[in-house]
């Protein structure tokens with residue numbers, strides 16, 4: 001364990017707090033609420049908090065520009081359209097997409113993945129084909145593929161992971177073969193933090209003509225992402241994990257695949273022409289955006305991107321890494337702790353178990369000390385089954401967390417050990 005920590009630390013410049021956390025925290029109104037005084041929020045993999053800049057942008061949209069976009073020939077409607085399309089361009093630039101038409105607004109990463117499973121999968125995956133996922137996937141990047149396999153008659157196959165949480169890729173050329181039509185893979189596991197070697201997997205998939213969907217939900221707010229360089233065919237993420245509002249997400253796709261793919265939702269705004277018995281579809285990206293869209297969500301997401309940019313993803317990455325390394329070091333000093341996964345490359349997510357204490361009991365105990373952690377299967381039951389457990393406790397970090405938060409958490413963990421040992 002210590003050796004792995006050393007190599008993690010050596011491979012990156014690890015400093016203490018690389019960000020001015022106090023200053024950053026002041027931008028987040030939730031931390032200045034009297035009832036949240038001293039809150040140590042360590043459930044960032046579930047959702048992060050929103051800065052005032054994002055909240056203000058949403059309110060400003062409703063106060064100044066609210067109307068139904070793409071529908072009215074009047075000033076406010078045009079403004080709403082402009083706001084939405086500006087947000088789309090910002091998202092496109094942020095993830096290095098070739099054009100804003102390749103950015104489809106969805107409700108979240110889950111919906112983005114379902115769009116591909118339905119709209120692309122049902123059209124292009126046939127009986128006898130293979131869909132490949134990893135055992136690290138969040139249910140959002142697993143269940144849609146189970147259903148697509150059932151609908152199309154394809155076989156769903158899995159890349160397993162080893163005791164460190166790294167994907168086992170020794171037989172990559174067998175696992176990815178001529179039958180493989182689509183590989184759906186996470187960029188960062190929400191359960192173990194593992195960041196699979198996507199370059200290698202994407203190159204292997206493309207070598208046999210398979211498409212790759214990357215689930216970027218846990219990555220896009222943590223590391224610089226360039227979907228064009230990554231060469232992902234599809235890329236999905238949620239706004240709420242990157243300080244944007246709840247209810248807005250993004251599907252990116254290579255233009256040709258998006259053009260060939262069928263829409264999944266049907267109704268207003270996504271049509272080109274409507275006749276009695278059939279219709280034709282609008283151009284990209286609107287063909288996928290049926291009904292009135294969450295413009296305030298898109299505007300909030302754009303504000304979140306601005307906020308991320310003012311800090312810088314490289315600094316965010318370094319900060320999160322230093323917190324992760326420090327937390328792993330402190331956890332390693334404790335006995336009766338089992339940390340799950342110590343992958344070669346990892347995000348700021350640590351799953352663990354304190355011997356003899358159910359993760360839910362631990363989370364409740366920590367909540368009484370104003371520390372929010374996650375306990376459960378983390379919507380990754382295949383990870384839990386591979387580990388042979390039903391649940392874990394999980395901490396995850398973001399820009400407003402400090403080394404002090406970790407010290408506070410570790411002290412509370414020691415206290416929990418003492419408390420629960422009385423009942424054993």
Ligand SMILES: Cc1ncc(COP(=O)(O)O)c(C=O)c1O
Nearest residue numbers: 108109110138140190217218238
């Ligand atoms: C890796 C990963 N993929 C997908 C999702 C689904 O995100 P959402 O619930 O916002 O659709 C999550 C959410 O935790 C996640 O961690």
